[in-house]
Amino acid sequence: MKPIRVVIIGLGNCASSLVQGIAHYRHAPSSAGLIQEFVGDYRVGDIEIVLGIDVDARKVGLDVSQAIFAEPNSTAVFQPDIELMDAPVIMGRRLDGVAEHMTQAGPRGFKVSDDAEATQASIVAALRDARADVLVNFLPVGSQLASEFYMLCALEAGVAVVNCIPVFIASDPQWEARFKQKGLPIVGDDIKAQVGATIVHRMLSQLFASRGVDIDHTYQLNTGGNTDFMNMMDRERIDSKKESKTQAVQSALGKRLADEDIVIGPSEYVPWQKDNKVCFLRIEGDQFGGVPMNLEMRLSVEDSPNAAACVVDAIRYCRVAMERGEAGALAAPSAFYCKHPPLQMPEEQAEKLLAAQYGAYSCAAE
Numbered sequence: 001m002k003p004i005r006v007v008i009i010g011l012g013n014c015a016s017s018l019v020q021g022i023a024h025y026r027h028a029p030s031s032a033g034l035i036q037e038f039v040g041d042y043r044v045g046d047i048e049i050v051l052g053i054d055v056d057a058r059k060v061g062l063d064v065s066q067a068i069f070a071e072p073n074s075t076a077v078f079q080p081d082i083e084l085m086d087a088p089v090i091m092g093r094r095l096d097g098v099a100e101h102m103t104q105a106g107p108r109g110f111k112v113s114d115d116a117e118a119t120q121a122s123i124v125a126a127l128r129d130a131r132a133d134v135l136v137n138f139l140p141v142g143s144q145l146a147s148e149f150y151m152l153c154a155l156e157a158g159v160a161v162v163n164c165i166p167v168f169i170a171s172d173p174q175w176e177a178r179f180k181q182k183g184l185p186i187v188g189d190d191i192k193a194q195v196g197a198t199i200v201h202r203m204l205s206q207l208f209a210s211r212g213v214d215i216d217h218t219y220q221l222n223t224g225g226n227t228d229f230m231n232m233m234d235r236e237r238i239d240s241k242k243e244s245k246t247q248a249v250q251s252a253l254g255k256r257l258a259d260e261d262i263v264i265g266p267s268e269y270v271p272w273q274k275d276n277k278v279c280f281l282r283i284e285g286d287q288f289g290g291v292p293m294n295l296e297m298r299l300s301v302e303d304s305p306n307a308a309a310c311v312v313d314a315i316r317y318c319r320v321a322m323e324r325g326e327a328g329a330l331a332a333p334s335a336f337y338c339k340h341p342p343l344q345m346p347e348e349q350a351e352k353l354l355a356a357q358y359g360a361y362s363c364a365a366e
Contacts, residue, residue: 001041003048004319005131007159008064009150010097010138011054011089013075013226013275014164016068017308018136020079022047025312035194035309039316040323040358047315051130052089053123053150055098057113060091072108072227075275075304090126091115097139097146099234108230108271120153127157134160134318136311141165141228142237151175155182160318162311163188163338166244170329171342180328185321187314187330190244190339193301194309197222197279198245198339199347200299201264202252204283206346209254213285213293219263220249221280224303225273232266241265244340251344277303310337320358332357 008015026045031037034044052064059067064087069077091113102109118126127135135154139146147167154161155178161169163186169175170188179186192199201220208215223229232238242265249264250256279299287293317333334341336350345353 001046003046004042004315005048005050005133006136006315007051007053007127007130007132007134008049008136008138009053009092010140011052011056011059011064011067011070012138013073013228013304014138014307014311015052015136016073016075017304018311019049019064019068019082020077021305021308021312022049023082024079033309034312036313039313040320042316042319044312047312049085049087050132051087051126053092053118053126054089055092055094055110055112055117057111059089060113060115062089063087064089072110074226076302078305091118093118093123093146093149095143095146095149097143099140099142099231099237101234102140102227102231105230108227110227120149120156123150123153124157127153127159132157132159133322134162134315136162136164136315138164139167140231140237141241142231142234143167144240155179155184158182158184160184160322161186161188162191162314162318164191164307164311166190166240166340168240168340170334170338171340176329176342183325183327185318185326185328185330187318187333188338189334189341190241191307191310191314192248192337192339193303193306196301196306197277197281197299198248200279200297201249201281202347204281204295204297205249205252208283208285209252213287214255215253215257215283215285217261217282217284218249218257219280219282220245220265221263221267222265222277223268223270223273224266224275224277225269225271226275226303228303229266229269233269238266247344248339252346275303277301277306313337317358
């Protein structure tokens with residue numbers, strides 16, 4: 001079977017977990033830990049990383065298999081032995097992809113390469129030379145201009161996209177129309193985690209609504225120590241992130257809350273947490289007879305493997321869609337795997353739609 005050839009923008013923690021996971025499941029005796037073992041006829045091991053794009057001097061020029069372990073990456077190493085992949089990391093285009101404070105943060109921040117920055121023509125040529133099928137966007141939160149630059153490159157090169165960050169492309173009608181016009185699928189925006197803060201918050205909110213409890217207030221406060229949380233110390237970069245996470249939860253509530261009654265988003269950068277993300281969640285409501293109740297929860301997860309579990313499925317859905325001639329935003333995969341899809345729907349509805357459109361959905365743990 002022809003492999004799914006993937007290019008990654010941003011060789012950070014999420015890319016590290018994705019590449020490690022592909023290598024792991026290529027040889028693992030069990031599919032335990034996957035959401036889906038098969039998407040169409042494709043296993044996770046059928047994904048092949050063929051090119052990386054970055055701007056950090058510690059990664060540009062390396063093979064992807066080496067770059068994913070370079071500083072400032074800090075995620076768990078669960079697959080340390082990865083052979084050279086003949087997948088070079090080339091210099092990309094900075095634009096707004098690197099916040100200024102990140103270049104002044106020492107080894108934990110970014111060290112921008114002195115190499116000449118890429119042009120649209122050079123990136124398009126690289127995508128074509130790599131015979132890429134899918135482009136995965138792992139740029140830092142707030143990279144609006146940089147994301148749009150790479151979306152233009154993907155459109156020109158004829159490459160599908162998985163947009164893992166809260167820059168609204170798949171959910172923007174004008175951008176979505178451009179992908180549809182080019183005959184290319186896109187899954188987005190802002191990838192969910194396998195079991196993360198947003199999905200847990202959504203499911204608990206749906207539980208409250210289904211059991212007749214009116215929610216009055218809720219918050220989700222998150223801390224972490226990876227470069228994503230350091231990047232979001234610049235509060236101007238997190239507007240789209242807060243909107244994405246807030247709308248994902250609002251859509252699951254029995255009734256929409258006023259803005260002052262719902263607070264969701266990154267709260268603090270704690271360096272020693274590294275890639276561990278801790279969520280503090282509270283829901284306050286009124287149950288039978290108007291009697292108040294509340295729920296408080298603490299969730300601790302390794303952030304990047306949690307996201308990679310969803311990305312490996314999204315990549316495969318893009319490939320299946322390309323084979324079917326489907327174009328534009330993929331409604332069901334985007335709703336199930338992303339926080340800010342074009343069409344929000346409950347998880348169980350998205351799951352049923354996935355099954356109806358792409359075959360039986362099943363959790364794959366054996």
